[in-house]
Structure formats: C-alpha cells, structure tokens
Amino acid sequence: MSDSPREVFFRLSEGISDGRWTELGDLYAEDCVVEHPQRPPAGSRMTGRKAVADRFAATAGSIELKARDVVVHETTDPELVVAEFAYHGRHGERTFRSANVQVLRVRDGLIVHSRDYHDYLKMAAARDGLDALAAQYAPGSAPLPTSPEVTVSAPGSSPRGIIERLLHGVTNGEGAALAGLYAEDCHVTHPFHPTAPVLTGRDELRAHFAPARGARLRAHDLVTYQGQDPELIVSEFRYADRGGLFVLSNLFVTYIRDGLITRSRDYGDHLALAAGTSTLPELLDAARAA
Structure with missing residues (x-):
C-alpha cells in the first residue's frame, strides 16, 4: 500500500531536517508541479x-533546516493535506526561526x-x-489575474461563504464592519509579518479593519479546502491592486464556529504589498530589528 x-509529508520534512537533500526528489512524481506563490x-x-x-541538490550544504511545531x-x-510548521534554521553562524505552509x-x-x-x-x-x-x-x-473577482456565492453561514464575505468586504472597503464576521x-495572527501584533477580540479586529484596509484591492482565484475538522477551512487566493501595480498571493488557515471566525492564521505576501505601496524600506527595517 502506498504511503x-x-x-x-513527514518523509519530506524529515529528509530536509536530516539534510538528505539528494534523496528528496524520489518523493515526487515524474510530472510533478511545485509552486512557490510568494517567492x-x-x-x-x-x-x-x-x-x-x-x-534540492543545489541547496545541499548551504543551509540547515529543522522542522518544528508541525501540524x-x-x-x-x-489526496490533499495542508501542513503548517516552523523551520529552526542556520545559515553560517546565524540562526533563525521562520513560518511555513505546504499544500501537498x-x-x-x-x-x-x-x-x-x-x-x-x-530567511533573507x-x-x-x-x-x-x-x-x-x-x-x-x-502578472495581473484575468479570472473573475471573488463574489459571495456559497451559503452565507458556511465556511466558504464566510471567507467569500470577508474577501468581498475587504475589496469593497467595508472597513470596521468586517469585525462582525469574527467571534468576540x-x-x-500574521505569521509572515515581522512585527504584526496578535489580534485578540472583535474590538481589535474592528480597529484593524477601520482604515478600510484593502479598498484598493480585488480578490481573485479563491480555492478552499475543507478540513476533516468541520470548523477548519484553508483558503488560497490572490489580491490584485486596482491600479495594476502588484499582485499578492495569500493563504489563510481559519477556524469557524457558528458562522463566526474564531481563529485565523493569515499568511499574507507582505513583501509584495510593501513593494507595491512604497513601504518596503519600513518593512525591511522592521525585519532587521525583529
């Protein structure tokens, strides 16, 4: 029986952690596709x-990576799993800890x-x-998306419906009203941002959304994966700038109970956003100080 x-996933993760780089290609199909949406x-x-x-062979010897906190x-x-984990890494004399997600x-x-x-x-x-x-x-x-924008088409209280309402609300500048999609x-969290605070409670979400964050964005290419845990939904999508300046690839791991978001880890492309909004120097300074 096949694994x-x-x-x-654990064979891949353990191979990377053990530094067996030249063996890892054997885990992939002959015609496999591997994408790095935020590279x-x-x-x-x-x-x-x-x-x-x-x-993988080119990576051998250049970096050490140990997978920790794997979920x-x-x-x-x-056929599909989503893995969240941290790399405890070493590059030369410097160590780091970084977040990762794989949709496999x-x-x-x-x-x-x-x-x-x-x-x-x-890692940089x-x-x-x-x-x-x-x-x-x-x-x-x-490259800008040519696919239709995300609309609210699923039942409003379903996990996908909640995600659609969130993205549609962000792109239409609904601002603080979006906090109503979250539990009290x-x-x-935003694991890929070096200084973003943890947001706890609906009041903090209301303040977060108050500046009508995302009003210049359009949401495209939404794909959702329903977890075997009925409260879990994983969402991949892209935001495109209305002015055509940038595209952001994103992945959210979200838990929804009784029609409200209780937890979410939002893996956003903060690098591309900062570059497209002329705030990249500030983001790099935050990364240096973190």
Whole structure:
C-alpha cells in the first residue's frame, strides 16, 4: 500500500531536517508541479522530478533546516493535506526561526502537486540578504489575474461563504464592519509579518479593519479546502491592486464556529504589498530589528 499524504509529508520534512537533500526528489512524481506563490518577486513554478531534484541538490550544504511545531491538517480531499510548521534554521553562524505552509497533493505515494509558502523575509534577513531581496521588486512586474473577482456565492453561514464575505468586504472597503464576521474572543495572527501584533477580540479586529484596509484591492482565484475538522477551512487566493501595480498571493488557515471566525492564521505576501505601496524600506527595517 502506498504511503498516505500525511506520511509522505513527514518523509519530506524529515529528509530536509536530516539534510538528505539528494534523496528528496524520489518523493515526487515524474510530472510533478511545485509552486512557490510568494517567492520574490512574483512567484515561481517548477515542473518535473528532475527540476525539483536539481533544486534540492543545489541547496545541499548551504543551509540547515529543522522542522518544528508541525501540524498536518487532513482535508475532505483524500489526496490533499495542508501542513503548517516552523523551520529552526542556520545559515553560517546565524540562526533563525521562520513560518511555513505546504499544500501537498499526493497520489500513489508520490507528490504530484505542491504549493509551498515560506517566510522569505525572515530567511533573507538571516543571510544578510535584505538589500538584495528589495532589489528584486519593481512596480508592475507581477502578472495581473484575468479570472473573475471573488463574489459571495456559497451559503452565507458556511465556511466558504464566510471567507467569500470577508474577501468581498475587504475589496469593497467595508472597513470596521468586517469585525462582525469574527467571534468576540477571536485570535488572528500574521505569521509572515515581522512585527504584526496578535489580534485578540472583535474590538481589535474592528480597529484593524477601520482604515478600510484593502479598498484598493480585488480578490481573485479563491480555492478552499475543507478540513476533516468541520470548523477548519484553508483558503488560497490572490489580491490584485486596482491600479495594476502588484499582485499578492495569500493563504489563510481559519477556524469557524457558528458562522463566526474564531481563529485565523493569515499568511499574507507582505513583501509584495510593501513593494507595491512604497513601504518596503519600513518593512525591511522592521525585519532587521525583529
């Protein structure tokens, strides 16, 4: 019997942690696709086992990564798992801790598709690469979506319906009213931002949304994965700037109970947002100080 998606993820994670880089390509199907939606400056895509194996081989010896705090979310799709974890890493003499998410599709014991989200800001800071990272961004360099914008089509109290209402409300500038989608004792974090505070409670969410955050954005390409835990929904989507300056890839891990968001970990592309809004120097300064 082939290994389950959960088992394949742990084989991959343990191989990386043990530094067995040249063996990792064997975990992927011959025609696999591996995407890094937030890789600076506009995401990346690899096709085929050889390309993936070559990438791993090139990494060997340059960095140490140990996976910690691993949580694997099984979904109602038997081929697909979503894994959240931290890397405790070392680059030369410098150590760091960074957040990661993988959306992994496994068939017949092999990875056929993976969408990998990493904290590129934290990893660049660890190798003194923030200036080089900033140089990769240029306004208007990201391809703009041509797909329809997200609309509210699912039942309003369903997990997907709540996510649709949230994204639709953000892009229409509903501001503080969006706090009504969250529970009174909600807990929201932004793991890829170096200084974003933990938001606890509806009042803090109301203040967070009050400036009509996102009114210049359009939400596209929403894909949701329902967890086997009925309260869990994982969402991937893109925000596109209305002025055509940038595109942001995002992944949210959200828990919803009785039609209200109780917890959410929002893995947003803060690098691309800062580059597109001329606030990248401030973000890099925050990363240096963190």
